[in-house]
Amino acid sequence: MANVPLSRDIEAFRAIEISHLARQLSARGRSVIHMEFGQPSDGAPAGAVAAARAALDEPDMGYWESVPLRKRIARHYAEDYGVEVDAQRILLTCGASPALVLALLTAFAAGSRVMTARPGYVAYRNSLRALQMIPVEVECGAADRFQISARAIREADPKPDGLIVASPANPTGTIIPPAELAEIAEVCRVRGIRIISDEIYHRLSYGAETHSILQYDPDAFVINSFSKYYGMPGWRLGWIVCPQALVADVRARAGNLFLSPPSLSQQAALAAFDCEEELDARVAMYRRNRERLIACLAKLGITDIAPSDGAFYIYASIAHLTDDSLSFCKRLLEDTGVATAPGLDFDPDRGGRFIRFSYAVTTDMAREACTRIEAWFRDNFPNAG
Ligand SMILES: Cc1ncc(COP(=O)(O)O)c(C=O)c1O
Structure with a gap:
């Protein structure tokens, strides 16, 4: 019987490749801000962690x-x-x-x-x-x-x-x-x-x-x-x-x-489910991060952004800068320590011209990411804004 190649046409997540590079940079002592995955940087709410600790002593x-x-x-x-x-x-x-x-x-x-x-x-x-x-x-x-x-x-x-x-x-x-x-x-x-x-x-x-x-x-x-x-x-x-x-x-x-x-x-x-207060405070923080990032990108001339109604993502066109989002994200990461996801993961056709930022990070991280990205743009795309 012929072997059926079950994994045919299944691509790896490029964001995982970026994350891997980001971790290598961290291991070498570089400061990295992780905006490549949709992964809240704050972790489980305190009540959930306490319940897990207590459950460790249960037999079941x-x-x-x-x-x-x-x-x-x-x-x-x-x-x-x-x-x-x-x-x-x-x-x-x-x-x-x-x-x-x-x-x-x-x-x-x-x-x-x-x-x-x-x-x-x-x-x-x-x-x-x-x-x-x-x-x-x-x-x-x-x-x-x-x-x-x-x-x-x-x-x-x-x-x-x-x-x-x-x-x-x-x-x-x-x-x-x-x-x-x-x-x-x-x-x-x-x-x-x-x-x-x-x-x-x-x-x-x-x-x-x-x-x-x-x-x-x-x-x-x-x-x-x-x-x-x-x-x-x-x-x-x-x-x-x-x-x-x-x-x-x-x-x-x-x-x-x-x-x-x-x-x-x-x-x-x-x-x-009983940690709504803590979790809703995070949503308020994401809201502020979102506003900060949108304002930062606008200063850099990146204004073609999908309406970011929810989740914690900004999906922005960088078509005026590149059609190779993977290389763009790698360079951004290597130069600034800010990890992002290339649009190619989400759209094999047009994704080379898009980048995704996850802003499920702390306020300090969002602020620092904007500072680094702005400086990088001044050096690399002085006429972009
Ligand atoms: C739209 C969407 N669905 C599903 C998942 C998978 O999530 P889970 O961690 O629950 O497997 C993700 C993860 O990023 C996602 O973005």
Whole structure:
């Protein structure tokens, strides 16, 4: 039997390459500011860390899934969106990444065509390919807030089997307005297109409200995690909300592929729900970082920026400076110690002309990054501003 090259066409994250270089610089004693990953620099909130410490003394560190945490997540849907979700429909996963794999594997067969926005999170394209599915990437621009529109879905020919939406999105942070999200749900219902909504950046918005797809489509899959708002990326914990009819199918796949989520993280995550004050203070800090960075970039002549409604990203065009964002990011890092992500990760076509900054850093780090970038521009692009 012929070998099927399962990893065919799966590219590595360029941001990981940048991060690797950044760590080498740190090891050599250089001061590095990490803005390449969407990773809150503050870590887990204090209440979550305390709960984890206390849990270390408990005997039950085996394979289990926390019922209180699933119930708490169900309550979150009622409180934040006014949507009743039976806790039975919620499965805990090792982050949003396995939740995406579970949703794709349960909803679609190999060969299925699934629409995603370009620019978009690189793992959508690559997870689809790894599962022998076909990413149908729709080039999105400023007119549609870099998001797939209901119109694009209505006009898609042939009809895709599925759609992945993310609002706020990575890399842009743009949010789909509620009327548009409702229309997307309606078009998908009429055309028989299954929706997976990646809501990992919910609770991170700076004006526009975030709405769950469950407000418009009870049969959508939702994936989410504790990696972003809750500041717990390395704790590897997330969840999936499944359509009622598919809960047993998802559970069967989850058990076989991933067994159970980390016990310690489940204890910590339950406590994280009570840390809103600390976490919301961080969102306020991200808001200030965002304003500072936008003002800094404007001074340097970088003004073509996707509307950064939420998440903690700025996705900016540097087309007037380069069409090789990877080399640009490497040079910026080597010269200044500021690590950023090249747009190529999110858009293989136009991404050479874009850069993504993550501003989930402390106020001091954001201030220092701006100082270094401004000095670098004065030396390298004196006429840019
Ligand atoms: C849009 C999006 N979805 C999913 C993930 C994966 O997150 P997790 O750490 O929960 O696996 C990320 C991580 O950056 C992301 O940006």
